[in-house]
Amino acid sequence: MDPYGLRRVVSPKGVLPQRADVLDPSLPLGEDEVSIAVEALNVDAASFRQIEAAAGRDPAGIADDVLRIVQARGKLHNPVTGSGGMLIGRVEAVGPRHPAAGALSPGDRIATLVSLTLTPLRIDRIRAVRPEVERVECDGRAILFATGPWARLPPDLPDTLALAALDVCGAPALAARLLRRGMRVLVLGAGKSGALVLAQARESLAGTGEAVAADRSQEALDAVERAGLCDRALRVDGTDAVGTLAAVEGAGGPFDLVVNCATVAGTEMASILSVKDGGTVLFFSMATSFTAAALGAEGVGKDAAILVGNGYVPGHADLTLGLVRRHAGLRALFEARYAAPR
Numbered sequence: 474m475d476p477y478g479l480r481r482v483v484s485p486k487g488v489l490p491q492r493a494d495v496l497d498p499s500l501p502l503g504e505d506e507v508s509i510a511v512e513a514l515n516v517d518a519a520s521f522r523q524i525e526a527a528a529g530r531d532p533a534g535i536a537d538d539v540l541r542i543v544q545a546r547g548k549l550h551n552p553v554t555g556s557g558g559m560l561i562g563r564v565e566a567v568g569p570r571h572p573a574a575g576a577l578s579p580g581d582r583i584a585t586l587v588s589l590t591l592t593p594l595r596i597d598r599i600r601a602v603r604p605e606v607e608r609v610e611c612d613g614r615a616i617l618f619a620t621g622p623w624a625r626l627p628p629d630l631p632d633t634l635a636l637a638a639l640d641v642c643g644a645p646a647l648a649a650r651l652l653r654r655g656m657r658v659l660v661l662g663a664g665k666s667g668a669l670v671l672a673q674a675r676e677s678l679a680g681t682g683e684a685v686a687a688d689r690s691q692e693a694l695d696a697v698e699r700a701g702l703c704d705r706a707l708r709v710d711g712t713d714a715v716g717t718l719a720a721v722e723g724a725g726g727p728f729d730l731v732v733n734c735a736t737v738a739g740t741e742m743a744s745i746l747s748v749k750d751g752g753t754v755l756f757f758s759m760a761t762s763f764t765a766a767a768l769g770a771e772g773v774g775k776d777a778a779i780l781v782g783n784g785y786v787p788g789h790a791d792l793t794l795g796l797v798r799r800h801a802g803l804r805a806l807f808e809a810r811y812a813a814p815r
């Protein structure tokens with residue numbers, strides 16, 4: 474067994490696949506691996522924008538760059554941004570010792586929930602580049618290790634919508650572990666992950682407590698209010714900790730739980746000042762600085778639990794797709810943003 478895919482590392486030897494410069498995506502398939510006939514790569518936004526800019530926004534140039542990276546590295550690991558994305562495709566073969574043997578069959582459509590920065594990949598042909606959804610449609614083969622999370626693509630939701638939700642499915646699943654009836658919860662950053670956390674709060678609080686959305690974007694706040702996902706909306710700039718504190722005090726004081734889903738750096742202190750002593754701050758945002766959060770909490774004498782948002786939580790994909798199905802407003806929000814014809 475090789476649960477972390479060490480056998481796929483070409484160079485440098487002895488590192489994990491994510492750290493490797495080059496992976497080997499070729500067959501034969503390991504007994505604990507799954508091979509996937511790739512349909513499309515959903516390239517990480519930062520990576521796609523970098524490749525797009527480098528190619529002068531020319532789709533053929535973007536295709537060439539993607540092919541070049543994958544041929545050189547055996548994975549779509551952007552050497553400039555360090556990021557990857559995820560992919561969708563059909564299962565080609567399931568090794569008999571893979572944990573999903575029995576659950577997955579050849580032909581099943583799945584999305585990989587593990588980064589393309591560690592997914593062995595070969596591309597045979599790029600069929601289309603769709604910059605509006607940061608997607609590269611292609612033929613090729615990818616390998617999933619025994620530890621790589623995946624999700625069956627739901628037949629009742631458009632791919633782009635399902636992928637958008639699955640991309641941040643750790644956020645509502647982690648929040649579900651922390652939410653208790655009667656809590657007051659603040660979600661800073663009311664975008665994709667924030668909306669899902671708010672929907673989870675609706676279910677976990679079941680009419681008790683309070684769920685408040687905070688964002689610098691009035692459009693985002695209007696969208697979650699229209700979707701019926703929050704009790705109140707606060708227009709704040711999370712990089713302005715003092716201004717955010719004033720808004721929070723005006724809204725009934727600090728919260729039991731703060732979930733940071735903002736996309737920019739420098740929002741740690743706004744989150745820490747917004748939580749009660751004894752409360753919890755969950756930093757789902759990738760822009761979070763451990764130093765700023767830990768030293769910042771110490772600096773203001775805040776006795777709060779500070780959690781890093783691990784993107785993997787068992788059952789996170791089903792939980793998230795369930796929220797989208799059950800909350801008509803949330804589904805409409807995702808449809809408008811991710812499934813509308815562009």
Ligand SMILES: NC(=O)c1ccc[n+]([C@@H]2O[C@H](COP(=O)([O-])OP(=O)(O)OC[C@H]3O[C@@H](n4cnc5c(N)ncnc54)[C@H](OP(=O)(O)O)[C@@H]3O)[C@@H](O)[C@H]2O)c1
Binds near residue numbers: 661687693736
């Ligand atoms: N932990 C994990 O495993 C994991 C997995 C996936 C993603 N993430 C991270 O989760 C974060 C959120 O992703 P997402 O897809 O939900 O993003 P999103 O849909 O773009 O939503 C982010 C929201 O935050 C708002 N925002 C940005 N700066 C702000 C500020 N200074 N004050 C208040 N609000 C602000 C944005 O407003 P504007 O539109 O005005 O910018 C937007 O409404 C990202 O950092 C992403 O990398 C983490």
